[in-house]
Each structure stands twice: as C-alpha cells, then as structure tokens.
Amino acid sequence: MLCGRMNDALAIAQHLIRCPSVTPADAGALGVLETLLKASGFEVHRVTFSEPDTADIDNLYARIGSEAPHITFAGHTDVVPPGDESAWSSGAFSGDVKDGFLYGRGAVDMKGGIACSVAAVLQYLADHGGKPRADGNGSISFLITGDEEDVSVNGTVKLLQWVAARGEKFDHCVLGEPSNQEVLGDCIKVGRRGSQSGTLFVDGLQGHVAYPQRASNPVPDISRLIVALSDEPLDHGSAQFQASNLEFTSVDVGNPASNVIPGQARAKFNIRYNDLHTQQSLRALVEQRLAKATGNRIRARIVWEPSNSNVFVTKPGAFTDLAVAAIEDVTGRKPELSTTGGTSDARFIASYCPVIEFGLVGQTMHQIDERAAVSDLEKLTRIYRGVLERYFG
Numbered sequence: 001m002l003c004g005r006m007n008d009a010l011a012i013a014q015h016l017i018r019c020p021s022v023t024p025a026d027a028g029a030l031g032v033l034e035t036l037l038k039a040s041g042f043e044v045h046r047v048t049f050s051e052p053d054t055a056d057i058d059n060l061y062a063r064i065g066s067e068a069p070h071i072t073f074a075g076h077t078d079v080v081p082p083g084d085e086s087a088w089s090s091g092a093f094s095g096d097v098k099d100g101f102l103y104g105r106g107a108v109d110m111k112g113g114i115a116c117s118v119a120a121v122l123q124y125l126a127d128h129g130g131k132p133r134a135d136g137n138g139s140i141s142f143l144i145t146g147d148e149e150d151v152s153v154n155g156t157v158k159l160l161q162w163v164a165a166r167g168e169k170f171d172h173c174v175l176g177e178p179s180n181q182e183v184l185g186d187c188i189k190v191g192r193r194g195s196q197s198g199t200l201f202v203d204g205l206q207g208h209v210a211y212p213q214r215a216s217n218p219v220p221d222i223s224r225l226i227v228a229l230s231d232e233p234l235d236h237g238s239a240q241f242q243a244s245n246l247e248f249t250s251v252d253v254g255n256p257a258s259n260v261i262p263g264q265a266r267a268k269f270n271i272r273y274n275d276l277h278t279q280q281s282l283r284a285l286v287e288q289r290l291a292k293a294t295g296n297r298i299r300a301r302i303v304w305e306p307s308n309s310n311v312f313v314t315k316p317g318a319f320t321d322l323a324v325a326a327i328e329d330v331t332g333r334k335p336e337l338s339t340t341g342g343t344s345d346a347r348f349i350a351s352y353c354p355v356i357e358f359g360l361v362g363q364t365m366h367q368i369d370e371r372a373a374v375s376d377l378e379k380l381t382r383i384y385r386g387v388l389e390r391y392f393g
C-alpha cells in the first residue's frame, strides 16, 4: 500500500520494482513517484512524448521551489527485460528481500537509486520545514524518464527541452545510475567518452579469380586501410580521460563464391573518443588519415552513422568536492572521479548543467538476480542527504 508520507528508500524501491516497467512500458512506476512527491509539495508534471515509429513514452518532471540554486536528481524508471524469469531466485518483479539484499529488475539500475534520492529529498524537506532553504531560495527537482534502456528518443532529450522551454534552468544534476564498480563509494562518474560508428567502403572491380588482370580486388586494399587506421593512435589520453580508441568490429565482402573477386568490401568500426575531440574534429581526423592511406589509388569512403553520444566532462570543483565529502562521510571512501564506461543520459544533461553520476554498485545490473544490498540503499540515502545539506547549507 503506497502511502504519501513514505520516505524509506527500501519501501519506495519495492513499490517501483513491483511495476514491471520494461521499456517502453511504465506499468505505474512514475505514478508511485508522483504520489510521493505531490504529498510533499512538489509541482508534478507528467509529460508524454511521441515520434513516428517509436513507442510513446511517459516522463515525469517535479519541482519544489522556484529560485536558484536548482539541483535536479535525474533517472529512469524503465528497465531491461528480465530474461528467463524462472532462473531468478526470487521473481524478477517481486521486490523481495533475502539475506539483506533487495531482489528485482531495476534494483540497482536504477529504481534503487531513484528510491534513495526520493527518500533523501523527502527526509531533507521534512527536517527543513518543507523548503530547500530557510530563506525561500533554492529548488529541488526530479527529472525522470521511461526511455533510457532502449532508443532514448522520447525521454531525457525531449524532457530537458520541455523544461528549458518553460524558462527553467538547472544549476547542477545528480544522476543516480549505478556508478560504483565494487563497493559503494568507490566511483563517481564525471564524464563519458563520446561514441561514433562508421562504415568504411572500398570499391574494386568484380571479376573471375582466373583473370585478376581484368579485376581489382578490394580485399587486400581494405586490409591495408584497416591496419593504417588501427595502428596510429588517435591521441594519448587527456587529463581526465584514457586514450581514444578506434575499433573495427566487422569486415565483409558479401561474396559466397570462391571463383569471384568481389567488387566491394566494407568494414564497420566504432570510436570511443575523449575530450580532445569533438564529433566534427574526430571525423575530420579519420578522413584525413584515410586519404593519406589510400594515396589516391584506393577508392575508399566512410559513411558515418548519426550519433548523439558526444563526449562530456564535469571538471573537478565545488560541486564534485561536496559530493566527494558526502560520500566520504558515509562510506569512509574517497571516490575516484572516473570517465570510463558506456554512455548514459548524462551525455544529454551535460549540455544544460554540470552533471555527476553516483548511485548503487553496478555489478548485477542487467543480470539475472539483479540485487542491491539493503545497507547500501540506506547509505546512498544518507549520501544524497549529505549532498543536499552541503548544497543548500
């Protein structure tokens, strides 16, 4: 039974997990948050976005206070499918607690993280007369999407635009994705590499293998280009990032015959790039290297895939310092400020305000028996409260 006065992270997480909100379904998950936040004085908006050929997605934006500074807690209530449900030791959407662990899809990615942020904010407000700051300044909001684990087109990007169109501005964001690798407190994500995919095409001239003089084989040529593009490093890393990396992922000529020289070869690749590049400069650099390697002899071109995964980084400063202090206070660990790993919605939020990612421990995310330690839920709630105390203090 959902009670509007509930401010316990475990109970909130259980309510969320029991809504089987596999993208694009909401299954009542946002309604759980709406009820809780409205009861504590938040202005809550439910916003649905549509796009041809994709599912409509339900999103939530809730804010208390109208003045700066404005901190927003971002997240997603959608989850990946459970896989073989019979393989789970407790039902994938049971929200059961066993041996000190909360089980269920989304326990760490990231209903558990959202539950901790909601619990922390509600506890903080209860302790501070229902206001972010006694002088009437300060705002706290929640920016929650149901579209992170799939195509991400009707979620955070549009919700950010929607909030901006209302004339509202964020000053800082905490995204509660499972950022920790091994134990709570080991890692804050302060940036992510950009991701850019492309396909290299090399044109030859198809012919009979017995008459190579009448053909031009693209296979040795594409091999040379692959080696050339792979061998030369894109950079040697930057202050906050590891080196960028270009990785070929498939090579194909689509040729079923052993007596035919194929007419074309193609190779797919993906680049994870750091803050020494922009998408534009990176593409230009690779094209320039390709031109050098083809030497006006090989007919080659690259077709770039559209990408919205740009590189971003939140530089160390007052905001990261207060998060580190809150984490150290509760866990005794000084977290690493990391830029490793895959992409998240932080890449979109970073265009609006500085963003850090800090949530639960990611070890079991997307797995059978995804689970969060109940003690971690309690600690993460205290950490978020510590962030709020320092932010508005």
Ligand SMILES: [Zn+2]
Pocket: 076, 109, 110, 148, 177, 178
């Ligand atoms: Zn996630």
